[in-house]
Amino acid sequence: MDNDWKYLHGRLDPANEANVNLIDSIPPNELPQDEVYHGKRMIDLPDEPGSSSSWSVQVMPAPSSFGGTSLLALPSEIIDHILSFLGPVDLVSLSGTCRLLSSHARSDLPWQRYVQENVPGIQLTSPAPAQSYRELYAAHDPHWFLTKHKVWFSDYFLTGKLIVVRYDPRRGCIEGYRLVAERPPPTFDPWEYDDEVLIHSFEPKARLHLDQPVLQIEADLPQLNSESSGKGKGKARANNKNNRPRFSSEISMPIHERSHYGVRSNFFHARRVPEMPNMQLWPPPIIPARHRVRNESQQSFTGSGHRPQTRAEVSDQTFRIRRWMDMAAGQPVPGVHLGEEVYTYATLDPKLYTPTEEKPYRGIWIGDYSGHGCEFLLMHQPDDEEPFDPASVIQEPDETPEEFEKRKLDERIYRGSIRAIKLTGDPNVPRGEYTFVSDDIGKNGFVRWATEERFKGARVVKSRGHIASTMFRDDKYIESQLIMISSNRLAQFWVGFGHISFFERVEIDDFLNPS
Template structure:
């Protein structure tokens, strides 16, 4: 059987079946098929296919028009290969010790992929002594989380971005290279408060053998981002905050850990932003004060709560003089958990008895890790802020009898503290008060105070108002 016969067989299928098959193809495969023959080009160019691929990258934001583009296919092409930015939504960076966190979304009114920094303000908070121990002070906390809309961190406009890509590809053709390999595009942030230029850069994923030995080092772990405490499929080499020069894409001396040679090299869970001041002229550019920030995202499974892991999520915590900080509450799976059958009610068991057994056997067990996504000068981003090694019997302290924690489960935990600059870090005795699935309290025993943490609803920021 010759190689052309299976292909001819595909062409003989009903149109509806061909379209059904095409729904399983990646955008790259769909584009490749459109180049094979006229009939497959007609199917692959059908706008419904490209609408599906656009919407697959916009969780929580069901746009209804490809505006400002003429078609969904054109819209997809305008923002390729950067659709992963909206697909993963949440991004945190390695800027200094504090870092910051952004939400990336799509604004259908402007055809724009945009990213804004998450900020927190506090309503007037009070302090009171704990009824259970008059030497302990409770620091009440009511956070208000918003996006800093006055100053975008990332912005890719479909029309401007498409024009920039065409210019880059034209220049690249003259150099005999693929344009997108340059992997750096200017952004139009339209902010008068910041005179710097900002470019977005694709990042090259590292092979595990390139970084596994580096992560064994002490902080900052060879500038690998994200750091080892944060589960990740891709890691890249970052740069410490400060003034840096990014190697030229045309330089033969460019670091091999940076250059994106192909889509296979490209990471879809990390990227970089380069800030710089351009003090030159169009014919003689002089870039000063270059600064590189490396961003990473999180697997949605890490912050999506389940019945068995109800505390998973993105949280914000009160760190007194350091302000508010964002963290990931991670509940790793217990060994063998994935092989367990669903828990079912036993004959004669009441609903209340079943729920109690479900909590005992499936919820109150395993480890809970609170990992900073943004940090402070003492304990930086990417480090544990506290850890409860066992939510089950081995870590159980008791059930709170006094207000405001009455009825809450209390387990042993370890609070992470350090001197400024993350020197002499250590863990101190603490207790985790499990107020609800959306609110936790940490009792720092040695400090004599209790601070609060609250879950953040990321979905509220995904659709521009």
């Protein structure tokens, strides 16, 4: 979100677009290649077992002859243990075989586990408002992937949106709220290493915008539908199911009922597509993903090719929201959609934003973009082509054992690249684009160890900052340096602009509990 504060810069002001052309760009042949259609993946993302993103099905060979004890003759505890390896859909299928297995399949124990696995950040103690966990699971099927993957980012024009989806056990609904960041007015301090450079203070505070949910799906429970039928709630969901197959229907969300502006929102599933060159896809190709979906459609995604017809075709990595203005009071008028827009949302694989010992900078971060305000980034550290070999680090004759161990640790951590990708953007560099790239945080990109008091002990490496004119015109990469203060705080020295801005890690799990 833009602000009206005045920002000072030691050299050129990036807010003045005339200055963009005054800064030398880095030759294009030195820029990182987007590994999109070349068969090389930037990070290994195996498909989740049993997810709709799995393309292949493994068929186990049938035994030539049956022998041993019948399943029905086993003790109940063993049957329950065997059934614990089944997924929800398989368990429902099993319940139709016989009365004994039906009683086991309807037990609330496995269904409590299924629900709990999909609501990270909270510990359920009751299935309310449902009568059982089995009923609760069915009430939100097939939408549990929304809370399971928790963080979603959209293709909203230029700026994008980052939302956190969570389950509220108090009302039994799934809700998604926009993640925003606030900061106090900045201060500007000269850099003791170079007095022509100004350091912009940055102490952001992330929060959810709870005043207006972006997504809200109520539990499809008989008692709730009967209570809300008089108010017009619950009808849209049932009517959609009658008009379309279950997985291709749109669900009307009551998130704007408190508003008098007639804004309507529908949720609907997306269908993955085979990736082809020059196809408009979401998430963008520079972000590793299990699969992608189209995010452009001349028919506003009403065609059957964009909508899943079966459970297997439902994308559990993406979804869409349709918004429009409805000038009529009461229930929406079919076919009359003023100012209609469709936004596609995609999730991030947890591996991308979960730091490890060797990749400590992976994560979702907040960045300082001066007059554009705070923006959210994915700090992407791709997997190394070869694993680190401790034997490759040889102790120098004049090194103490402590110095040798520290150097070995540094070479293990500081290797490969860091690619900062915007999850939300601004009119200059939009969402889904690199904001800076450090091709090698190891010895090939090493500049110095910071000795000035402000950054003392921080590793400084080469990087390339991404700038552009309004509407992402004439974009180019310019000289910059990445100051690696800690695994939770980084700084970027924009050489041509003469200022240093900061980035801080965001913990998504801090926003999952609604209580």
